Structure formats: structure tokens, C-alpha cells
Amino acid sequence: MSNINEYEIKKPKVDLNYSSQLKPVHSDPNPEAKPLPKVTIDGKAYEFKPGDTIMQVAERYKIHEEIPRYCYHPGMPIAGTCRMCTVEVEKAPKLMTSCSTPAGDGMVVHTRSEKVMKSRTGVMEFLLTNHPLDCPVCDKAGECELQDYNFEYGPAKSNFKEEKRVYDNATTKKLSPLVTLNMNRCVHCERCVRFTDDITKTNDLVMVNRGWHKELEATTEAGLTNEYQGNLTDFCPVGALTWNDFRFQKRSWFLTRKASICDGCSKGCNIEVHSDADVVYRYVPIFNEMVNGHWMCDSGRNSYVDFMNPYRVTTPMLKQNDSMHSVSIDALLASVNAQLKSASSVQIVVGTDATREEAALLKEKVPALIGKTVAVSYFNGTNGVTSPADDKKLDQLLKMKDLTPNTRGVADEGLAPLANGELNAEVAILFRNGRAGVPKMKADQKLVLWGVWSQKDIQSLPSKNILGVIAGLATIEKEGSYKNVDGIVQKFHPAIIHRGGALSAHQVVGLWKSLT
Amino acid sequence: MTHQYVEPVLTKFVNEPNSHTLDFYVKNDKGYEALRKALTMKPAEIVDEVKKSNLRGRGGAGFPTGMKWSFMPAKPVDVNGNPKPKYMVCNADEGEPGTFKDRLIMTKVPHKMIEGMIIACHAIESNKGFIYIRGEFYKETRIMQKAIDEAKAAGFLGKNIMGTGYDCDLIIYKGAGAYICGEETALLNSLEGKRGEPRLKPPFPAQVGAYGMPSCVNNVETFAAVPYIMNEGAEKYASLGIEKAGGTRLYGVSGHVNKPGVYELPMTMTLREVIEVAGGVRTGHTIKAVIPGGASCPMLRADEIDVKMDYDSLAKAGTMSGSGGVIVLDETVNIVEAVYVLLKFYEHESCGQCSQCREGSHWLARMFKRILDGGGTNDDLDYVAKICSNMAGQTICAFADAVTGPALSSVKKFRSEFEDLIRNGGLHPKKGEAHSHAKEGAHV
Numbered sequence: 001m002s003n004i005n006e007y008e009i010k011k012p013k014v015d016l017n018y019s020s021q022l023k024p025v026h027s028d029p030n031p032e033a034k035p036l037p038k039v040t041i042d043g044k045a046y047e048f049k050p051g052d053t054i055m056q057v058a059e060r061y062k063i064h065e066e067i068p069r070y071c072y073h074p075g076m077p078i079a080g081t082c083r084m085c086t087v088e089v090e091k092a093p094k095l096m097t098s099c100s101t102p103a104g105d106g107m108v109v110h111t112r113s114e115k116v117m118k119s120r121t122g123v124m125e126f127l128l129t130n131h132p133l134d135c136p137v138c139d140k141a142g143e144c145e146l147q148d149y150n151f152e153y154g155p156a157k158s159n160f161k162e163e164k165r166v167y168d169n170a171t172t173k174k175l176s177p178l179v180t181l182n183m184n185r186c187v188h189c190e191r192c193v194r195f196t197d198d199i200t201k202t203n204d205l206v207m208v209n210r211g212w213h214k215e216l217e218a219t220t221e222a223g224l225t226n227e228y229q230g231n232l233t234d235f236c237p238v239g240a241l242t243w244n245d246f247r248f249q250k251r252s253w254f255l256t257r258k259a260s261i262c263d264g265c266s267k268g269c270n271i272e273v274h275s276d277a278d279v280v281y282r283y284v285p286i287f288n289e290m291v292n293g294h295w296m297c298d299s300g301r302n303s304y305v306d307f308m309n310p311y312r313v314t315t316p317m318l319k320q321n322d323s324m325h326s327v328s329i330d331a332l333l334a335s336v337n338a339q340l341k342s343a344s345s346v347q348i349v350v351g352t353d354a355t356r357e358e359a360a361l362l363k364e365k366v367p368a369l370i371g372k373t374v375a376v377s378y379f380n381g382t383n384g385v386t387s388p389a390d391d392k393k394l395d396q397l398l399k400m401k402d403l404t405p406n407t408r409g410v411a412d413e414g415l416a417p418l419a420n421g422e423l424n425a426e427v428a429i430l431f432r433n434g435r436a437g438v439p440k441m442k443a444d445q446k447l448v449l450w451g452v453w454s455q456k457d458i459q460s461l462p463s464k465n466i467l468g469v470i471a472g473l474a475t476i477e478k479e480g481s482y483k484n485v486d487g488i489v490q491k492f493h494p495a496i497i498h499r500g501g502a503l504s505a506h507q508v509v510g511l512w513k514s515l516t
Numbered sequence: 517m518t519h520q521y522v523e524p525v526l527t528k529f530v531n532e533p534n535s536h537t538l539d540f541y542v543k544n545d546k547g548y549e550a551l552r553k554a555l556t557m558k559p560a561e562i563v564d565e566v567k568k569s570n571l572r573g574r575g576g577a578g579f580p581t582g583m584k585w586s587f588m589p590a591k592p593v594d595v596n597g598n599p600k601p602k603y604m605v606c607n608a609d610e611g612e613p614g615t616f617k618d619r620l621i622m623t624k625v626p627h628k629m630i631e632g633m634i635i636a637c638h639a640i641e642s643n644k645g646f647i648y649i650r651g652e653f654y655k656e657t658r659i660m661q662k663a664i665d666e667a668k669a670a671g672f673l674g675k676n677i678m679g680t681g682y683d684c685d686l687i688i689y690k691g692a693g694a695y696i697c698g699e700e701t702a703l704l705n706s707l708e709g710k711r712g713e714p715r716l717k718p719p720f721p722a723q724v725g726a727y728g729m730p731s732c733v734n735n736v737e738t739f740a741a742v743p744y745i746m747n748e749g750a751e752k753y754a755s756l757g758i759e760k761a762g763g764t765r766l767y768g769v770s771g772h773v774n775k776p777g778v779y780e781l782p783m784t785m786t787l788r789e790v791i792e793v794a795g796g797v798r799t800g801h802t803i804k805a806v807i808p809g810g811a812s813c814p815m816l817r818a819d820e821i822d823v824k825m826d827y828d829s830l831a832k833a834g835t836m837s838g839s840g841g842v843i844v845l846d847e848t849v850n851i852v853e854a855v856y857v858l859l860k861f862y863e864h865e866s867c868g869q870c871s872q873c874r875e876g877s878h879w880l881a882r883m884f885k886r887i888l889d890g891g892g893t894n895d896d897l898d899y900v901a902k903i904c905s906n907m908a909g910q911t912i913c914a915f916a917d918a919v920t921g922p923a924l925s926s927v928k929k930f931r932s933e934f935e936d937l938i939r940n941g942g943l944h945p946k947k948g949e950a951h952s953h954a955k956e957g958a959h960v
Contacts, residue, residue, distance in 0.1 A: 080716040081871070083870050094909050094910075123872060129879055161896075162883065207868075210864070210867055211865065
């Protein structure tokens with residue numbers, strides 16, 4: 001697959017999930033061409049694109065960890081208020097904020113001079129004067145920028161003897177059912193305010209009051225209403241905004257962080273799966289300029305629940321004596337194989353949440369195993385989408401109408417949409433990974449279910465005539481590739497190991513083959 | 517004003533009962549003649565004239581006014597190539613503690629300022645000006661609005677001014693009473709209806725100002741000086757002042773003097789002479805400290821007040837000429853208490869954007885309070901300098917520097933008073949507790 005739009009999702013080298021992916025730039029080797037300007041940072045010259053700020057040059061050459069920041073975020077407008085990213089620029093009388101100062105040709109920048117370090121220590125001391133020193137009970141501990149930067153730049157001790165600032169009802173303020181605000185911990189970087197103003201454009205949050213008792217509040221009584229609230233809790237540098245679903249569930253340093261993809265819609269946001277002992281605790285977005293930028297939506301963020309739920313069928317199930325029983329995969333395949341062979345007609349319906357590899361397998365290999373002509377088609381069934389052409393953007397950011405990840409990829413395999421969205425063969429194999437819808441069917445339709453199914457899904461099927469369930473792997477447990485709404489093929493690898501009895505489609509086909 | 521030390525430019529008629537009316541202004545003060553003259557001149561000529569007059573901004577920073585006007589882009593266009601309007605903004609948000617000179621102009625000679633502003637609008641080729649008046653100035657706003665209405669009715673303002681075809685409109689905008697909105701970019705934000713927080717510079721207001729358009733922000737007193745320059749000529753105005761700063765200045769003298777008030781004086785006078793003009797320190801008392809230019813200027817001791825009142829001499833003496841608000845403190849004042857009052861003001865007025873200013877102003881105010889209450893230690897005094905050095909010059913606007921002015925200078929110049937408080941257990945020590953409490957220090 002040598003597609004120029006192919007992208008392999010990898011965990012970024014830098015741990016902060018909002019690091020930018022600016023690439024180094026090089027002058028045109030042609031001697032006639034005007035060379036790019038150069039800025040010297042800490043004794044080394046770097047070429048940059050005219051218009052870059054000092055921070056962006058540092059990001060291009062992956063030296064931005066030398067510059068701490070609170071209010072700066074590469075995905076948002078510049079505020080320049082935290083004063084943490086100041087650097088010394090030769091010939092400038094004052095320290096300059098690297099986030100807002102454009103780099104100039106021949107500029108000489110020092111990121112670790114004595115003056116700079118003193119200023120950073122000063123900012124850290126000021127921020128800590130009113131910040132509670134209760135890291136052991138703070139949910140952000142371990143991934144808190146205040147902690148990290150204080151370790152690196154903070155003063156060993158402070159002379160602050162005054163009482164700390166305490167806001168009314170600070171620790172229990174719910175901004176929405178999803179996000180909790182602890183105002184006492186806030187360092188007033190206002191990333192959250194700028195996010196709701198400029199990214200989601202919902203203007204949900206506002207700072208009220210002035211100076212040291214400046215307080216973050218929701219603009220209306222409804223609180224946060226945008227569908228990207230989880231991002232607030234990602235980029236909040238301290239434990240002020242926390243994600244209720246994750247709050248106090250796990251210490252961040254116990255989490256294993258692996259890259260994967262969100263299969264909640266046709267966008268295919270790149271995510272980092274945070275798990276411990278193969279139990280997923282949360283998804284956070286990974287920066288991908290081509291797909292999701294820095295963000296992901298809340299329904300995608302919470303979609304891990306579908307794979308971690310106790311109703312999911314994780315062992316092969318076979319219908320014996322009118323009820324479903326957990327059996328070995330060999331027994332299941334033997335029984336299903338016999339029934340398929342004796343059926344008058346068989347059809348396979350591939351959900352558009354199958355990976356491109358699974359779709360190819362179901363189209364090429366499985367009909368041969370059954371040994372007769374089998375109609376293979378795909379079915380989407382979410383939000384009334386039947387083919388890629390029905391998909392459209394639901395807002396200005398990420399949300400899509402098609403709630404399955406791979407409609408384009410499955411269509412690319414040469415499959416056609418299921419006619420009328422209705423099953424018509426005697427036995428139908430429904431392959432679906434928990435995202436695609438279920439086609440219309442007769443009340444006595446014989447079904448073989450394959451993929452990620454929950455008991456609730458099965459109970460709500462119109463037909464109770466289920467021959468068996470072949471438990472499959474969810475997106476985060478397998479490897480494969482999806483083609484997203486913009487035609488970008490994204491490859492992914494397992495983020496966690498499936499601990500139940502579900503098998504990948506390739507394993508199932510391998511075992512099936514050995515039967516025949 | 518009993519003594520005249522210089523030909524008054526602004527305050528000649530302020531004691532007349534009707535000086536704020538258009539009739540009086542036109543009859544006695546060459547009212548709107550400067551405008552008539554200016555409208556016959558090319559904008560660039562006016563800017564040159566103001567440059568020649570050495571007029572420097574009266575808001576506090578003392579930036580040359582003509583230069584500021586010449587920074588305005590000639591023919592600004594937006595991204596689509598359409599011409600953009602330019603705006604003139606008047607900073608009438610006189611909020612600096614100890615400063616009350618603009619109020620005098622607005623209540624007594626509003627037409628002078630309005631005329632100056634129309635000329636300034638013409639000079640930068642703008643057709644609209646905004647007058648941002650401090651929220652607390654109810655009376656001033658009313659008088660200004662009346663004056664604008666009068667000028668409009670008389671054809672000095674509005675469409676086709678005096679038949680020259682030049683249109684200019686002035687709009688009054690009332691602030692909500694935040695000190696920080698006296699900072700020009702915070703003022704612009706507030707004018708636009710946003711939070712009054714200073715903007716990151718660059719871009720400067722001359723490129724991106726009010727409503728994203730090129731704008732020029734000047735003080736009330738600066739505008740009020742312009743008609744005189746037009747009428748009497750730049751040379752005459754420049755000759756009233758000193759080498760690099762033309763004209764007279766208004767000094768608002770307050771505190772422990774016999775005759776507090778606004779005095780129009782030349783910049784050649786020393787601070788001691790200015791205090792003498794205001795009747796001297798109140799009878800039977802001696803000067804302890806003087807704040808020479810509004811609360812944010814570092815204070816001077818009684819032995820340091822023989823300093824000339826121009827921009828550069830005061831800078832050499834380690835303080836600022838600021839907004840001309842001279843605050844005189846006599847020996848009955850406890851410096852720590854006086855500075856605490858200022859710091860409490862700054863703590864309340866910091867906009868809270870920059871970390872250093874938000875937390876530092878709060879910290880300093882609380883620390884001074886603790887010293888006043890008897891919980892201070894000598895370490896605290898050394899720490900004031902450290903906090904101030906971490907604040908000054910590190911933030912978006914000059915507010916943090918303003919906070920450190922009184923805090924740092926008071927500790928440096930009146931350290932013994934702090935030490936007395938620390939030793940005695942505060943301003944109002946309880947009997948028998950003084951020593952033990954001071955030794956123990958405050959509890960975290």
C-alpha cells in the first residue's frame with residue numbers, strides 16, 4: 001500500500017500531548033536563491049521560516065523543551081501572559097516572551113542564561129504562592145506542568161508567609177457533568193477561555209473579577225456546552241480542570257500510553273490509549289496536523305467504555321438447545337461451517353467499522369471457505385449514512401455524520417452497499433465491530449454474528465435465530481488501517497492486549513481453514 | 517492662582533464661572549480659531565508644527581506627541597485592499613492616585629480639549645474620535661457631552677466643519693472604573709467592550725488599535741495644549757518649556773500642603789518650589805516624603821526634593837515625572853501605612869493577566885499588612901526587593917513596575933520605619949506583646 005496519504009499512527013517522542021509537529025526548514029541549495037534567515041539559539045544557528053516566533057523555531061528543531069510555557073499552546077492564539085517562556089535576546093533591553101516574539105535574522109537568543117533562569121524561578125515562586133501544595137491528593141499529579149516546571153526551575157523554598165487564596169466552593173464546582181473545576185489550583189493561563197472563544201467558538205468560559213481574585217466561570221448557567229470539553233482537561237497545565245470520568249480513577253504514572261485511533265466517526269482522530277494492566281482508563285488525542293490537530297470530541301473520548309463494558313461478548317458463543325453457550329472456537333466454527341454449507345444461500349455483511357484488512361479477508365477468503373457463491377456487501381447504518389457520499393461535517397471542528405471509521409476503506413475493497421439495507425439470504429454473517437448499525441431483517445433470519453458485539457446489541461436484534469457469535473477484537477486491541485473522510489489511510493497497532501477469548505479475524509480465518 | 521510663574525496655556529480662565537461654555541471660550545480664549553487655522557493646513561504641516569513645539573505626552577510616559585502622530589499609517593488598507601478608518605482616542609481615564617489635572621480641564625475648559633482633539637483628528641486624517649472617560653467621572657462626562665453638543669450645534673464638530681468639507685465626530689465612552697484601563701491598549705480593549713486587559717505589543721495601536729483599526733491614544737492635557745500651539749506658534753510653546761519638552765505642565769499637588777490644587781507651572785521649577793507654590797507643607801509640620809508624579813512613582817525623601825520637575829531630571833533622581841500628581845506626606849504619616857494603602861489599591865487593580873503582577877501585587881500588599889499588624893520580620897524587608905526585582909520589567913504593561921515604585925523606594929528610603937514597626941509589634945501594638953511577637957514572626 002504505497003499511498004501518499006498513508007500515515008502510521010505513532011506515539012510522539014515528546015510526552016506533552018500538545019507538542020507541535022513543525023519540521024525543520026532548509027534553504028534552497030540553489031546558490032541563486034535567497035537563503036532562509038537564521039536565528040542563533042543557545043549558541044547554535046537554526047534556519048527558520050520568516051514569520052516564525054522564537055518558540056516555533058525551537059519547536060521545529062525539537063529544542064522547545066528548553067522553554068517552559070503555561071499560556072502558550074500551539075493550537076490556540078497567543079496570549080503571552082504567563083511570562084514563563086521568556087528568553088534573553090541580545091540587544092533587547094528586557095526579556096522577551098518567546099511565544100510572541102518573531103524570530104529575526106541574526107537574532108541571538110539564550111534560553112538558559114542567568115537572567116532567564118532567575119525570571120523563571122520568579123514566575124514559579126509567584127504561581128506557587130497561591131497554589132495549594134497538596135499534590136498527593138491532586139489528580140493531576142504526575143502529569144502536572146506546575147510540578148514539572150517547579151522541579152526544574154522553582155525555588156527551593158519561598159518566603160511566602162501569607163494566607164493562601166481560597167475561592168468559595170472551589171473544590172466542588174461542576175462546570176458540566178463532564179468537567180470539574182478546582183479554582184484554587186488555577187494558574188490563570190486562560191488556555192481554556194481561549195479554547196472556547198477561538199476553537200469551539202462557543203464562548204462557554206470567561207474570567208470574572210480582576211487581579212488575584214480573578215475567577216473562571218461558565219458564561220451561562222448551563223455551564224460548558226461544547227462537545228470538546230475533554231480537551232480543556234488535557235491542556236489545563238494544573239489540576240484545575242479535571243475529567244470526571246478519569247478523576248481519581250488512576251494515578252497517571254501507572255498508565256501505559258500507546259498510540260491508536262478513535263473509531264467513533266469517519267474522522268479517525270489519533271489517540272493515545274491510557275491503560276493499566278490492559279484496562280483502559282481514558283483516551284487523549286495525539287497531535288496530527290492532517291486529521292484532528294490537537295483535539296478530539298467528547299463522545300470519542302468516552303467511547304472506550306464500549307470495549308471495556310461487562311456486556312461485551314468476549315468468548316465464542318454457540319446456540320445449543322435454544323440457548324447460547326460459551327464454547328471453544330473450534331467447536332463454534334465446526335458447527336457454523338456445517339450450517340453454512342447446508343444453507344440454501346449465504347450472505348456476508350461487512351460493517352463499515354471493519355478495517356481495510358478485515359474487509360479484504362471477508363471478501364476474498366471467507367466465501368472460499370464456505371464453498372459456494374456468497375454475496376458480500378457493506379452496511380453502515382449510522383445517522384442514515386449508506387455510502388461515503390452521505391457523509392458530512394457536523395461542526396467546524398471534527399465531528400462527522402458517519403459514526404463508523406472506515407466507510408471509504410470498505411468501499412475501496414470493491415464492496416457495494418447492502419441493497420435496501422435488508423438481509424435476504426437464508427443465513428447472514430454480520431461482521432461488525434460495535435460501531436456500524438444493524439441491517440433490517442426478517443424475524444426468523446438466521447444470523448452468524450462476528451466481531452465486537454455486546455449482549456445488549458444481541459438482545460435488541462429483530463431476529464432471535466442466532467447460530468453463533470464469533471468474538472472479535474476492538475480497534476484498540478488489533479492492528480489494521482482505516483481510510484478516513486479525507487482519504488487518509490491511517491495504520492494502527494494494538495494499544496492493549498485483549499485478555500478475553502476474542503480472536504482477530506485473521507486468526508479465525510486461519511482456524512476455519514484448518515477445519516476444512 | 518495667585519502667582520503666575522509662566523504664561524498659562526491651559527488654566528488662564530479656569531476660575532471664571534462660565535469657562536466651560538462655548539460662548540465664553542469663543543469670546544475670551546480665541547475659541548476654535550486654532551481649528552479654523554488648522555483646517556487650512558495640510559495634516560502633515562500640523563504634525564510638523566506639533567513636532568516643533570516639543571509637546572510630550574502628558575499621560576505619564578512623556579512620549580513626543582508629534583512623533584506619535586507621524587507613526588500613523590498614511591493610507592491603511594485591509595486584506596481586501598479596502599481603505600480602513602483611523603481613530604483618534606482620548607485617554608480621559610485619569611485613575612492614577614494623586615492625579616486630578618485632566619478633571620480640571622474637562623470641567624473647566626472642555627472646549628480646549630475638544631478643539632485640540634479635532635485638530636489632532638485632522639492631523640492624522642481621521643474622521644472619528646473616541647473619548648474614553650473614567651467611570652467615576654459622572655459630572656465630567658456630563659460637561660463633556662454638553663460641550664460636544666454645543667460644538668456640534670455651532671458647526672465646529674460633525675459634518676462639514678466650518679464649511680471646509682472636513683467631517684469629524686467625537687464619541688464619549690464611559691469606562692467602568694478600572695485603573696488598568698488608563699493603559700492605552702487596555703483602554704482600547706475596554707472601548708471595544710472586552711475585558712480591560714493590556715494587549716501584547718507589537719502590534720502597536722498605530723497598526724492595530726481600536727476595533728482593529730490604526731489608532732492614536734493621547735491624554736486630555738496633551739490635546740488641550742494643541743490649540744495654543746496652533747494659535748501662538750510652535751516656537752512660542754516650545755519656549756515655555758525646556759530643551760526637550762515644550763510648554764507648561766499641570767501639577768496636581770495634594771496631601772499635607774496648605775493649598776492643595778492644580779497648578780500650571782514651567783518644568784524648570786524644582787519639586788520644592790512646586791510645593792511652595794501650593795502654600796508649602798502645612799504649617800507647623802515638616803515634609804517627610806514626596807511622591808512626585810502619581811502613586812506609581814518611587815517616592816523621594818525630604819532631602820531629595822531639590823530636583824527639577826522635567827522628565828529627565830526626575831529620571832536621574834531615580835523616580836518619574838509621571839502624570840504630575842505631587843503627593844506630599846508630612847512627618848505625621850507612617851510610611852508603611854501610606855504605602856500599604858497604595859499597594860492595596862494595586863492589588864485590587866491588577867488586571868491579573870501576567871503571573872508576576874497578579875501574584876506579586878497581592879503578595880506585597882499582604883506582606884505590608886502583616887508588618888503593620890506586627891507580624892513582620894527583617895527578612896521580609898530584604899524579600900521586598902527580591903519580589904520587586906522579579907516583577908519589574910517582566911510583564912506586558914508597566915503596571916508591575918508601578919507596583920514596585922512605592923514598595924521598593926519606601927523600603928530603601930525609610931527602612932528604619934519598617935524596622936520600628938517590626939520591633940514594636942506593629943502600628944498599634946498590644947501591651948506586653950511587642951517583643952515576643954516580633955521575634956516569633958508570622959505563621960504560615
